[in-house]
Amino acid sequence: MATPMRVSEIIDQYFLEHRAKTLDLAAFLDRHDRAAKAEGLASAEASKDVRVRALLRALDLLRDGHPERARRILELWSDHSTAPIPAAPMKGAIGAVELP
Amino acid sequence: MYIDPHIHMVSRTTDDYQRMALAGCVAITEPAFWAGYDRSSAQGFVDYFRLLTDTEPRRAAQFGIRHHTWLCINPKESEDLGLAREVLAEIPKFLDRPNVLGIGEIGLNKNSRNELIVLEEHIALAKSRGLLILVHTPHLEDKLKGTRLIMDAIMAQGIDPGRVLIDHVEEHTVRLVLDRGFWAGMTLYPDTKCTPQRAADIFEMHGTDRLWINSAADWGVSDPLAVPKCREEMRRRGHLEAVIQRVSFDNPKKFLSQSGRFEVSCSCPTPR
Ligand SMILES: [Zn+2]
Numbered sequence: 001m002a003t004p005m006r007v008s009e010i011i012d013q014y015f016l017e018h019r020a021k022t023l024d025l026a027a028f029l030d031r032h033d034r035a036a037k038a039e040g041l042a043s044a045e046a047s048k049d050v051r052v053r054a055l056l057r058a059l060d061l062l063r064d065g066h067p068e069r070a071r072r073i074l075e076l077w078s079d080h081s082t083a084p085i086p087a088a089p090m091k092g093a094i095g096a097v098e099l100p
Numbered sequence: 101m102y103i104d105p106h107i108h109m110v111s112r113t114t115d116d117y118q119r120m121a122l123a124g125c126v127a128i129t130e131p132a133f134w135a136g137y138d139r140s141s142a143q144g145f146v147d148y149f150r151l152l153t154d155t156e157p158r159r160a161a162q163f164g165i166r167h168h169t170w171l172c173i174n175p176k177e178s179e180d181l182g183l184a185r186e187v188l189a190e191i192p193k194f195l196d197r198p199n200v201l202g203i204g205e206i207g208l209n210k211n212s213r214n215e216l217i218v219l220e221e222h223i224a225l226a227k228s229r230g231l232l233i234l235v236h237t238p239h240l241e242d243k244l245k246g247t248r249l250i251m252d253a254i255m256a257q258g259i260d261p262g263r264v265l266i267d268h269v270e271e272h273t274v275r276l277v278l279d280r281g282f283w284a285g286m287t288l289y290p291d292t293k294c295t296p297q298r299a300a301d302i303f304e305m306h307g308t309d310r311l312w313i314n315s316a317a318d319w320g321v322s323d324p325l326a327v328p329k330c331r332e333e334m335r336r337r338g339h340l341e342a343v344i345q346r347v348s349f350d351n352p353k354k355f356l357s358q359s360g361r362f363e364v365s366c367s368c369p370t371p372r
Binding site: 001002003004005013014068070071074075077078079080081082084085086087088089090091092093094095096097 | 134176179209210211212213214215216238239240241242243244245248249270271272297298301303304307308336337338339343
């Protein structure tokens with residue numbers, strides 16, 4: 001089932017929404033770095049936090065020119081182990097795994 | 101007219117029922133799940149099952165919405181095997197209530213050994229009673245692994261995948277689920293899971309067979325009108341009315357009707 005929208009319609013309909021989301025992302029990284037500077041910690045680019053590292057790695061996928069970016073980003077952030085863990089350490093999930 | 105096949109009305113107000121009815125909702129199904137806190141005893145679950153099989157159907161009926169439910173002890177409270185087995189022993193007492201469609205939402209949360217044991221025991225119960233199964237898949241980074249473990253556990257007991265719906269699929273799990281013959285649900289949830297736009301994209305990429313949408317609205321930040329909002333998104337893109345009706349009414353009706361108990365026409369309201 002193809003999308004019934006033309007490329008120009010997709011851009012007209014969704015550009016402003018995603019322009020705003022791009023600025024949100026930039027502002028989040030700026031906010032992180034301002035706080036990091038004040039605390040004497042590493043900027044986002046050198047962060048040791050698994051979530052920040054995972055987010056920046058995902059940005060590389062956005063511009064690699066290959067299809068199914070959403071699927072590939074979700075796979076990048078997924079736990080790829082296969083055995084059940086011995087016990088649940090908490091109820092929630094953080095959104096990403098440690099990347100090599 | 102639409103069906104929201106996964107919503108936790110226990111956490112919602114009566115105003116939400118009214119708004120859903122105004123938006124065209126005619127039937128819902130409410131799986132048993134975590135209430136945002138751990139119950140302290142099996143009796144806490146028994147009271148919850150009474151609410152799901154008695155109170156909520158009455159509250160829904162006031163607005164012409166048919167309420168159905170699924171029973172289980174959810175994976176977030178399955179780490180304590182003793183408690184889980186006490187609750188499992190209570191479930192059969194409620195399975196003959198007229199609005200019970202099957203066992204759910206069972207599955208995994210952190211993909212732990214005890215969660216898997218409790219999942220397997222629920223699957224065995226569903227198999228012994230010939231019931232449909234509604235599956236919760238884990239959140240975020242745990243979803244891919246959990247979805248695979250859950251599908252393996254279900255297939256290992258020889259269950260017909262056409263009688264199982266695997267919920268909360270996203271771009272990285274939808275194909276795995278559909279390719280093994282299961283039904284799949286997309287949850288429209290802010291921040292985690294799918295937006296209406298991404299759900300519409302997934303229909304465009306993977307078709308509409310054995311695929312539905314739901315709000316899974318609960319006690320967290322969520323939206324009981326998410327299904328009509330996704331219908332609107334599809335309409336805005338120019339999808340045919342028949343396609344929109346298929347994903348938000350025909351598909352859930354087809355899957356749920358396998359229970360022999362699913363109804364869309366509401367009986368007279370009997371508020372109490
Ligand atoms: Zn749920």
